[in-house]
Every structure is written in structure tokens, then in C-alpha cells.
Amino acid sequence: MFSSLGVGVFTIVTLCLLVIVSVWLRLVNTTVQDPYLDEVFHYHQAKLFLQNNFREWNPKITTPPGLYILTYVHASLGRILLGSSTVAVTSLRHLNYDIGVFCLPYLLGKILPRLADELDKKYRLASFRSKTKDGLPKIALGHTVLNICLFPPLFFFYALYYTDVSSTLSVLCVYYCHLRGHRKSLVFAGLVSLWFRQTNIFWTAIFMGGLDLVRSLQKGRRGFEYEASPTFLDVILGSWRHTCIYDESVHQALFSDYAKSAISVAIAILSSPWVALRIIMPYIILLTAFGSFVIWNGSVVLGDKENHVASIHLAQMLYIWPFITFFSLPMLWPWLVNGIVPQQLLPRQLRFHKVRCHRTAIVVGFGFLGVSLGIVHYNTIVHPFTLADNRHYMFYIFRILLSKSLLKYLVVPVYGYCALAAIAALGGLESTQDFSIQKELDGVDTKQGEQALNTRDKPPNITPQGKSVTFVLVWLLTTALCLVTAPLVEPRYSILAWLFWRLQLPVLQPLALSQKGSNVRNDAKALWNSAYDHRLILETAWFMFINVVTGYMFLYKGFEWPQEPGNVQRFMW
Known part of the structure; x- marks a missing residue:
């Protein structure tokens, strides 16, 4: 199947994004035809790559060259399919446009149904959903995909040549591999993701590695399960003897349950270190690759090291x-x-x-x-x-x-x-x-x-x-x-x-x-009234309102700095 959401739902989501993002891109390219703010650095670096000059590097750029490599591939495909060879910033912005309209919704349309399937297995809802042939759940999931793609700090950059959109896509690719359990593909996708932004290491290695470790250790040995409201001693003994993690639902959990779960994870790892090591080995490879880069580079960032020094900022x-x-x-x-x-x-x-x-x-x-x-x-x-x-x-x-x-x-x-x-x-x-x-x-x-x-x-x-x-x-x-x-x-x-x-x-x-005494028609009606989350409609309206306001401020409320007369300064995230 083309998308786990179904062809119909995915087509509707894509068409909605196509219309909305196309309007946004057209307005930006019409009003802001020159590179703006960080686009200046990205645009000139991309031009060098498109001219096959891969050695010259702008020292003001802090992120790895993943954006420019992807731009090179995107431009090459454009020349083959469309015969276009322009390198104006207005054309380079089409990279994020294509990702936002086609790639992100497609990938999210693969990820969200998998998360919903996990929910079905946990709460045994599949029998209910089968009565309506998954129609309304797929609509709700498709609506969620649309809303995530409309998220304002992400949507704003669909029409600008920045790293954020492609970086987000690269991390989601790793997450999809994580959900499918493809460990080799995960390592490769994780290494690719590090070429877009250094902080992706935390999400590809720590976050997904942690989830993988917890999911594997939750099964425990010999089907052991904790009793209701166990004491700290029960959690410690259960974690050590059975390598079983204590994990309460957020809805039922008290603060002490968070402490118990943290202790349980640590003890379960200590009780079976080789099992834990085998589980997180792909993520250790990613951490090793990232650590090697930091040692070779002498810093986390590539350029402008003086203004981008890592610090402890707890706020x-x-x-x-x-x-x-x-x-x-x-x-x-x-x-x-x-x-x-x-x-x-x-x-x-x-x-x-x-x-x-x-x-x-x-x-x-x-x-x-x-x-x-x-x-x-x-x-x-x-x-x-x-x-x-x-x-x-x-x-x-x-x-x-x-x-x-x-x-x-x-x-x-x-x-x-x-x-x-x-x-x-x-x-x-x-x-x-x-x-x-x-x-x-x-x-x-x-x-x-x-x-x-x-x-x-x-x-x-x-x-x-x-x-x-x-x-x-x-x-x-x-x-x-x-x-x-x-x-x-x-x-x-x-x-x-x-x-x-x-x-x-x-x-x-x-x-x-x-x-x-139920039938499909009545169950479908009940499903719509009880299962479809109508907050999604409010979320769509809220995101569109924010996008319209920030877009209007960016396009039509520009101002000038006294020290730079004639240059329009624009509001943005």
C-alpha cells in the first residue's frame, strides 16, 4: 500500500498541504527574492556545492553539510526531470517545500499507524475498529499527520532555505527504522542524520536507544509481573532477580512511581549488562561516530566556535x-x-x-x-x-x-x-x-x-x-x-x-x-462521537492562525535598522 493511512486519506492530506504550502512559498518568493538572514550563508555554500566545489567552507556555518549534499541531489534530479538548472535562492527553497508537502506526510503516515497498532495490541481495540473497517481511525491519524506538518516553527521554514526541515526528516527516518526493528538501516540512517545537525545524536541514539532498551527489558524473565503498588524494595528485588522493569501508566502514576521506574531501569541493566549491551549496540555505534567527529573537529560545531560554546543552561x-x-x-x-x-x-x-x-x-x-x-x-x-x-x-x-x-x-x-x-x-x-x-x-x-x-x-x-x-x-x-x-x-x-x-x-x-443489538451504522456513529478526538479540529485552526499571523508579520511588517538603511528586516522564529 502506498501509505499506511490508505491512499484516500493520504491523498487528502497531501492535497491540503500542497495548497497551503504552495501559497506560502509563492508569497515568500514574490516578496523576499534575495537570501534573508541565515539563508545568506546557506545559499552561498550551496552554490559552491552545485559548482562541484566541495572543499571551500564558510567558517560561519556551524552545521554539517547534509543540507547542501541533499540540495545537490535535489538539483540533479530537477535537471534530469525538469531540465531546470537555476541556482537562485527562490529555487533552492523548493527543497524544503517538497519535503514539507510530500516526504514528511508520507513518513508520518507510516509512523503514526505503527504507534496506533502498538496501542491496539496493548488495549485490544482492533475488534472495535474492525467494525468500521478502520475508516474513522485512519481519518483521525491522517488529521494528526496534517496538524504535525502545520506545526508553526516547522511550517515557517517550508518556504525558506534552512536546515530545520531536512534535519527533522532525517530523524524521522531513523525513528521509522527504530519502530520497524531494522537495526542495520537504523545505523545508516542515524549516521546520515548527523550530517544535518549535531544535536540529532541525542534523538537518534539516546532517545531511541532508551526506548529500545526499555521495551526489551520490560518483558523480564519467566513472565514475572509486579504486584499493584509495589514498594521500593519489591522493585529493587524484581529488577535484579528477574531483569524486569517496573513501568506504571502515566495516568495512574504518582511521583514515587517515576523514581521506582528510574531505579528499576538502572538495576535491570546492571543485572544483565551483556543483554543491555546487545540491545543498544547500534546506538553505541552512533555515539562512537559522533564522539570521533567531536575529537577530530575539536568542538561540537564546525564553524563560529566562539559564539556556539556548549554550556550548562538548566533554564x-x-x-x-x-x-x-x-x-x-x-x-x-x-x-x-x-x-x-x-x-x-x-x-x-x-x-x-x-x-x-x-x-x-x-x-x-x-x-x-x-x-x-x-x-x-x-x-x-x-x-x-x-x-x-x-x-x-x-x-x-x-x-x-x-x-x-x-x-x-x-x-x-x-x-x-x-x-x-x-x-x-x-x-x-x-x-x-x-x-x-x-x-x-x-x-x-x-x-x-x-x-x-x-x-x-x-x-x-x-x-x-x-x-x-x-x-x-x-x-x-x-x-x-x-x-x-x-x-x-x-x-x-x-x-x-x-x-x-x-x-x-x-x-x-x-x-x-x-x-x-449493534450494527455497523450505529457503531460507526458511536465511534465518531466517542473515539474521534475533536481537539484535532481546534489544533488545525490554532496552527493556521499562528501561521497566518507570523507569515503576515514576516512578509508585510518589515522595518529598517538605522545602521542599515534600505535593507528590510523581517520578524521570524
Whole structure:
């Protein structure tokens, strides 16, 4: 099959992107015909490669030459298929256009169904989906592919000649190999990915290696399973004797479960080091290749080493949470609303998430505030580039944060609240709605429906289908390694962190299909009302709104610097 989403769904997604991205590219190429900002460096380096000059290198460029090699291949194909040989920056921008319209949706259309299949195996939903021939789930997955491709910090660069789009594609190729278990292909794709951006090593080696290790060790020996709510001693003994990782679902987990899982992983590795080594060998090869490059180069970056020195910037792990919350506001609103508004004050249709407040959680909350305040006070790094360039939105955000001496401390609770919402969302959407309304919609008279209708004051909770604690730990570790080492705060640096968070965000909600007297038509109707996540529509509208606003600011709200009269400066991420 051409795409795991199905030809029809994939065609619709591609056509939508084709129209939207084509308009964006045409507007940019019409308004901004000369290379802008970092495009200047990338464009001139690409011209050298297209002239078969592979030895000359601009010392201001920090990333490896993957973009220019891909441009060389793309231009060669263009000459063969279209007879075009132009090297204007407006033509080079078509590389990211083609990736955004064709390559990214195709690859995401392969990845998301595989993640959904894992969900089916875990929660045994395939029998429900088969009744509608997978129609609506595929539509929801296709809608998710469309939304991810419209993600504003990524969408913006479909019409500019930057590295971010091709770099994201290269990491997703490695992830696809990881999901399919193709270890040799994974190593090759991982090495290719390092030619686009050095920080890809964290996602290709640490993130995917960690997931692979956890997935393999979760099986344990002789089918061992932990009892409900085990003690720390039970987890330690189980991990050592049976090499079995303790892994609770995010929805059910308390803070102590995160600590237990971390200890469990460490002990399971120590108890079977050779097994762990065999599992992560492909990722060790990637780390070895990257380490060899750093030793040979004398630095992580190729050029401009003085302005790109790796440092410990812990505040980056505070900034990532409002970043995720802002862009994923439509997907996180149930947790944001239910976290501050009492359930009794909300309509039944909006009671999604029950906030469980434990004494441990209160202690952890205050501990987070204390640590975060210390990080803000002692480790807030403002790179000279941030406050020297008013063309980027981060300039204005940091100027606001630093305008008042106490403001940067007052927003710390916001970081914590956003973090709770983003992590809780990975546990799935717990609905307390009365799904017995299906009886009224379908006219299905069942004993179960009668009981549900008679207990509307106590509607049944629907168990979420979310991620486990170990995924959160691996994702957090990788995000920290990727961001904490960067002194410069840029939205582009967080694209992959958001992407892997969003890929794992549960979208298809628990089904409430009738058990007796049902038919395909009624089940399809129930599936649409209970399983299709209507937040996807809000997410599409939100992303399009942001893209229109940022696009308008970039194209039509340019300004001039006094020291550079006649040169239009434009706002961008």
C-alpha cells in the first residue's frame, strides 16, 4: 500500500498541504527574492556545492553539510526531470517545500499507524475498529499527520532555505527504522542524520536507544509481573532477580512511581549488562561516530566556535513547558481547565481529567518551585544574540521577562503548571462523560445502557490509553541533553522535543460501542462521537492562525535598522 493511512486519506492530506504550502512559498518568493538572514550563508555554500566545489567552507556555518549534499541531489534530479538548472535562492527553497508537502506526510503516515497498532495490541481495540473497517481511525491519524506538518516553527521554514526541515526528516527516518526493528538501516540512517545537525545524536541514539532498551527489558524473565503498588524494595528485588522493569501508566502514576521506574531501569541493566549491551549496540555505534567527529573537529560545531560554546543552561528545561503548552493549547485545554476549575463547576461534558492531590505531590510541587527558583536565579543565561537581534520573537519575550526584577521569578509557577499538563496529557484523556447517551442516539436498548442511564450522577470513567512512565523519563532525559547544552534559546531547537511528544499524545479516545443489538451504522456513529478526538479540529485552526499571523508579520511588517538603511528586516522564529 502506498501509505499506511490508505491512499484516500493520504491523498487528502497531501492535497491540503500542497495548497497551503504552495501559497506560502509563492508569497515568500514574490516578496523576499534575495537570501534573508541565515539563508545568506546557506545559499552561498550551496552554490559552491552545485559548482562541484566541495572543499571551500564558510567558517560561519556551524552545521554539517547534509543540507547542501541533499540540495545537490535535489538539483540533479530537477535537471534530469525538469531540465531546470537555476541556482537562485527562490529555487533552492523548493527543497524544503517538497519535503514539507510530500516526504514528511508520507513518513508520518507510516509512523503514526505503527504507534496506533502498538496501542491496539496493548488495549485490544482492533475488534472495535474492525467494525468500521478502520475508516474513522485512519481519518483521525491522517488529521494528526496534517496538524504535525502545520506545526508553526516547522511550517515557517517550508518556504525558506534552512536546515530545520531536512534535519527533522532525517530523524524521522531513523525513528521509522527504530519502530520497524531494522537495526542495520537504523545505523545508516542515524549516521546520515548527523550530517544535518549535531544535536540529532541525542534523538537518534539516546532517545531511541532508551526506548529500545526499555521495551526489551520490560518483558523480564519467566513472565514475572509486579504486584499493584509495589514498594521500593519489591522493585529493587524484581529488577535484579528477574531483569524486569517496573513501568506504571502515566495516568495512574504518582511521583514515587517515576523514581521506582528510574531505579528499576538502572538495576535491570546492571543485572544483565551483556543483554543491555546487545540491545543498544547500534546506538553505541552512533555515539562512537559522533564522539570521533567531536575529537577530530575539536568542538561540537564546525564553524563560529566562539559564539556556539556548549554550556550548562538548566533554564532551558523550564522554557520547554510553555513552548509545548502554547503551541498545543487545543490539545492540552482539558488538563489546563480541569486543573484549576473544580469539577462541580464544570458542565458534565467538560469533566475530563480528575486532579489527584497527594501529600507527596504537594511536597514535590514545592520542591519543583524551589529548584526552579534557584535555576532562574543562578542559571538564567541570556545569549548576546538573543537581546541583540529584534527580528526574532525571543527578543521580545526575554525583554518582557527581564523588564521587572521579580517577573522572571513570578512565572515559575506557570512553568510548573504547564509541565504538569504536558506530562499528564501523555497519560490519555480520562473522560467522565456519560457515554450511555449512545442509547438515545442509536436507539439500542441494552441492559448495560439501562444501568448507565439510571446512574447518570455517577457516570463511568473511561480508562485512558496513554504512555508509560518510562517513556516520559527517556523523553525528559533526551530533551534535557538536547536543550541544556545550548546557551541560545530558539524555538527551532525544540522542534524535535515537541514532535516526539506530539507523536505519542493519545488521540483516539476509548470507545463506547454497544455490546448487544449493534450494527455497523450505529457503531460507526458511536465511534465518531466517542473515539474521534475533536481537539484535532481546534489544533488545525490554532496552527493556521499562528501561521497566518507570523507569515503576515514576516512578509508585510518589515522595518529598517538605522545602521542599515534600505535593507528590510523581517520578524521570524
